[in-house]
Amino acid sequence: MPTLYHFPLCPHSRFIRLILNEYNISVELIEERVNDRRSAFLALDPGGRTPVFIDDDGSVVPGATTIAEYIDETYGSSYASRRLLPQEKPMRIETRRLIDWFNIKFFDEVTGWLVKEKIYKRYSAQSGPPDMDLVRIARANIRPHMQYIGYLISMRSWLAGDRLTYADFAAAAQLSCADYMGDAPWDENEATKHWYQRIKSRPAFRSLLADRATGMGPAPIYTEMDF
Amino acid sequence: MPTLYHFPLCPHSRFIRLILNEYNISVELIEERVNDRRSAFLALDPGGRTPVFIDDDGSVVPGATTIAEYIDETYGSSYASRRLLPQEKPMRIETRRLIDWFNIKFFDEVTGWLVKEKIYKRYSAQSGPPDMDLVRIARANIRPHMQYIGYLISMRSWLAGDRLTYADFAAAAQLSCADYMGDAPWDENEATKHWYQRIKSRPAFRSLLADRATGMGPAPIYTEMDF
Incomplete structure (x- = not known):
């Protein structure tokens, strides 16, 4: 199973999580606090930013835009008309x-x-x-x-x-x-x-609605469908 | 001939100019001062940033990363081993x-x-x-x-x-x-x-060395090959 290093309220991580969810690509999510500047994480992305995607073949793909292009090139063609990066x-x-x-x-x-x-x-x-x-x-x-x-x-x-x-x-x-x-x-x-x-x-959005940041709950309407 | 809206000392514009020069793709360069927020330019790129590339078929492509991907997809395959976005x-x-x-x-x-x-x-x-x-x-x-x-x-x-x-x-x-x-x-x-x-x-670099900003000449070593 691929891995995604992410942070729950990192918007760039959420962008990739939404894409993976929409495509039904299961990943292991690992929460990374980039401010800690962990050396093992910096070895994956010297820029030290979430998200970082690690594919099953060991490919390390850092950065939201690079991951989005990678997912399209690696998985996109099997989604035909549901492909999220249009071909036209x-x-x-x-x-x-x-x-x-x-x-x-x-x-x-x-x-x-x-x-x-x-x-x-x-x-x-x-x-x-x-x-x-x-x-x-x-x-x-x-x-x-x-x-x-x-x-x-x-x-x-x-x-x-x-x-x-x-x-x-x-x-x-x-x-x-x-x-x-x-x-x-x-x-x-x-x-x-x-x-x-x-x-x-x-459905792709559901896992985001379950996110909680330590010490700060979401605004009351965050999980409401009719807000 | 395609057109590139650019600014001489905008690094994102220079990135695209280097690519076009390396590929020998001739373009008409139009200098744009984004601070003027010209409405005709904002119609091309609502973000109001250089560079913007306009291809011969009328395609309007704004932003350095988007232009680089576009050039690769449109022109890249004819450059074979000189292709600047690797296939591996x-x-x-x-x-x-x-x-x-x-x-x-x-x-x-x-x-x-x-x-x-x-x-x-x-x-x-x-x-x-x-x-x-x-x-x-x-x-x-x-x-x-x-x-x-x-x-x-x-x-x-x-x-x-x-x-x-x-x-x-x-x-x-x-x-x-x-x-x-x-x-x-x-x-x-x-x-x-x-x-x-x-x-x-x-050779792709030459036209950049000829750039001059109004009111501020380059540092002495800017045009030197041995600095």
Whole structure:
């Protein structure tokens, strides 16, 4: 069975977990706290970031985007029309554009700050309380992203086009972390909320709803389907 | 002829220019100053970042990683053993890992700060002088990267393995921006310097050496092959 080193509220790990769940690829999940900088983990990924995927043949694949490409190339072809990285050129470009948008831009502007200030700081004695100025900036930054998702979904069935793709899971993974912390403003855009309800009700999402961070339970609506 | 929207000292643009030059794919280069937030450019890439590649068939491809994958899928197969994204699984994983390392980690820790403080601020009247504390942090952060490149190159002919790949161009693109500003500490690691000399002497590199930023000439060694 492949292994995934992950952290429950790491949005990049969640992106890969959603893909694996959607494809019914069973993995052994190992929780990694990257702040510990374990040498055995740094040997797998010198960048020291979750997620890292280890396939049955021993292939070590670090980083969300690299893992997503690897899974597509290794397992994708058996999923035919359910393949999450589309084969048609325009939708393939759009899917990769949105993976970057959420894994890099959304993370830099929103989730990176929220997870660092509200979650990771709990695990490190010397890092002090959360910087609420940074949390407030992240909460302001998330609003245009809610609008942008709503804008995309007003033109299409799913984020990158008329089928479910990696793009939906990249977006949902980031949003789900904000939602856990009560920082997803669902009143901002109705279309975004409806799209997220569709994603959240998929079987692939269930294991994420069971995640708990040490010392911080989820917001009350986190596990609700009708929020 | 395809078009590339770029900025001369944007390292992500340089990564794509090096690939196109190496493949002898001629493009029309259009300089874009992303801080202007031109609406026609935002229509091509809502993220508002260089580079954006427009292919002859009208395909609009935004973002360095997405462009690199697109070029490989569209043009790569005709380059056989010179193909820059390897086909063998381990080297393919390693190439993508290092693209991320340089395009994201190195940029976040080094080039992003240098280019913003020393170059982009010249183009915006209200942004003030460079914050030299940030420049100093970037100059400290670059040193472990020089060591890491040297470590990799001590085991292999090129960064990701025994052939030139995207990884070498991703690293060289970032380093070349620091070098332009006189912020690449070549005394840090001899192996890194020799690897960079090899890359810099390739014909693909020539057009980068001719780049000039408005109001800031390159460091004296920028165009030297023996530095």
